[in-house]
Amino acid sequence: MSRRRTLWTLYAINFLNAAGMWFFLPLLPIFLGRKGGSAALVGIVFAAGLVANALVRYPAGWAADRIGTRAVLVAAMLGSAALFLAYLLPLPLGAFILVRFFHGAAQGAYWPAANGLLAEVTAREERGRAFGYMQATNMAGMLLGPAIGGFIALLNIGAVFVIAAALSAVTVIALATLPNVRAQATVEVPARAMHIVRRLLPLILLGAGTSYMIGAFDTIWSLYLTTRGASTFAVGLSFVAFALPATLFSGLAGSLGDRFGPRRFIVAGLTCTAFFAALYPFIASVPWLIGLGLVEGAFTILGVPSTMAEVSRLADPGRYARTQAVFQTVQTAVQIGGALVAGALFTLGPSYAFLSITAVCLLGAATAFVPRLASIRAVHETS
Numbered sequence: 001m002s003r004r005r006t007l008w009t010l011y012a013i014n015f016l017n018a019a020g021m022w023f024f025l026p027l028l029p030i031f032l033g034r035k036g037g038s039a040a041l042v043g044i045v046f047a048a049g050l051v052a053n054a055l056v057r058y059p060a061g062w063a064a065d066r067i068g069t070r071a072v073l074v075a076a077m078l079g080s081a082a083l084f085l086a087y088l089l090p091l092p093l094g095a096f097i098l099v100r101f102f103h104g105a106a107q108g109a110y111w112p113a114a115n116g117l118l119a120e121v122t123a124r125e126e127r128g129r130a131f132g133y134m135q136a137t138n139m140a141g142m143l144l145g146p147a148i149g150g151f152i153a154l155l156n157i158g159a160v161f162v163i164a165a166a167l168s169a170v171t172v173i174a175l176a177t178l179p180n181v182r183a184q185a186t187v188e189v190p191a192r193a194m195h196i197v198r199r200l201l202p203l204i205l206l207g208a209g210t211s212y213m214i215g216a217f218d219t220i221w222s223l224y225l226t227t228r229g230a231s232t233f234a235v236g237l238s239f240v241a242f243a244l245p246a247t248l249f250s251g252l253a254g255s256l257g258d259r260f261g262p263r264r265f266i267v268a269g270l271t272c273t274a275f276f277a278a279l280y281p282f283i284a285s286v287p288w289l290i291g292l293g294l295v296e297g298a299f300t301i302l303g304v305p306s307t308m309a310e311v312s313r314l315a316d317p318g319r320y321a322r323t324q325a326v327f328q329t330v331q332t333a334v335q336i337g338g339a340l341v342a343g344a345l346f347t348l349g350p351s352y353a354f355l356s357i358t359a360v361c362l363l364g365a366a367t368a369f370v371p372r373l374a375s376i377r378a379v380h381e382t383s
Helices: 003-034 039-067 069-086 095-120 124-155 157-175 193-227 232-260 262-282 286-300 304-313 320-348 350-369 371-382
Strands: none
Touching: 003 039, 003 069, 003 095, 003 124, 003 157, 039 069, 039 095, 039 320, 069 095, 069 157, 095 124, 095 304, 095 320, 124 157, 124 232, 124 304, 193 232, 193 262, 193 286, 193 304, 193 320, 193 350, 232 262, 232 286, 232 304, 262 286, 262 304, 262 350, 304 320, 320 350
C-alpha cells in the first residue's frame, strides 16, 4: 500500500471513530438520566473514562511499537464496537462506571497507535501537515456526530449506540488494509517513560496551555453561556463555531508550521488563546461570544498540528507510538486538572476561571524562550 493511500485510509478511519464517539458522548448523560442516574453518577462515569484513557496510553504505545500498530488499532476498535453495545445491556447503574472505564481504555489505546503509524509513514518535514489533517478529520466528526446523533435520538436513543458500534466495526475492515508497523530490531535500549518525559519536557510545557484550555472550556463554557442567557441551541452552535475553522484550516496550519518553523506557530496559538480567554468575561452578548469563538477556533488550532509533529520528530526510530503515548498521557492529565481547577474557580466567579486559562497559556508560551529548555530541545533535535 502506498504511503499516500495509507494516510488517507487513516484519515477516513479517524473521521469514523470521531463521528461515532460524538454520536454518543453528548447523549450519554441523557441516557443515564433516563435510567435513573444522578448528576453525580454521570460525573463519575465520565471521570472513569478519562482516567482509563490516560492510564492505557503508554502500555498501548509500547504494544504498538513491539507487536505492531495495526494489531493495537484493530483491538481498540473491536473493543469500542463491543462496548458501545454494552451500554444497552440491562445493567445496574453502578456497572456503567466499569463500562465507561473499559470504553475509555479502548479509545485511549487508539491514539498512540494511530499517531505512531502516522509518524512512521510520513517524512519529518511533512508531519505538521499530516497531523493537521488528522486533527481536521477529528473535528469534522465532532461537527457532524452530535447533530446526526441528536436527531436519531429523537426517534430512538438506543439506535445511537448501535450506529456508533457499526461505525467502529467499519473501521476494523479498513484497518485490515493498513501496514502493521513495529519497532525495528536495531532498537536495543528500552525507552522508559521518564526518559521520554525528559526528552519531551519543552513540548510538554508548551502544550500544557492548550490542554488546560480544553479541560477548562469543557467544564465552564456551557455554564458561562447559560449565565449570559444562551439557549441550549446557542450553546451547541458555539461548539460548532469553534470546531468549524479547526476542520477547515488544520491541514494548512500544519503545512505552515512545517515551512516556517513549528515553535512560532505553537507560541502564536497560545498567545491568541490567552487573549480570547481574558476577553470572554467582559462580553455579555451571546452572539458576540459565539462569533469570537469562531475567530478563536481559527487561531487556537495554529499550534496543535505543529506540536504533535514535533513530538514525533523527537522520537527515536521505532518508538513513535510510545513517545506519542507519553505526551498524550501528560496532556490528558493536564486536561483533567484544567477541568477541576476551572470548575472550582468558576464557583468563585467566571473571570477567575477564564483568567486562569490566560495565565497558563502565557506561562506555557514563555517557556519557549527559556534558555535551558531551548538548549534541551536543540540537543534532542540534533541527536
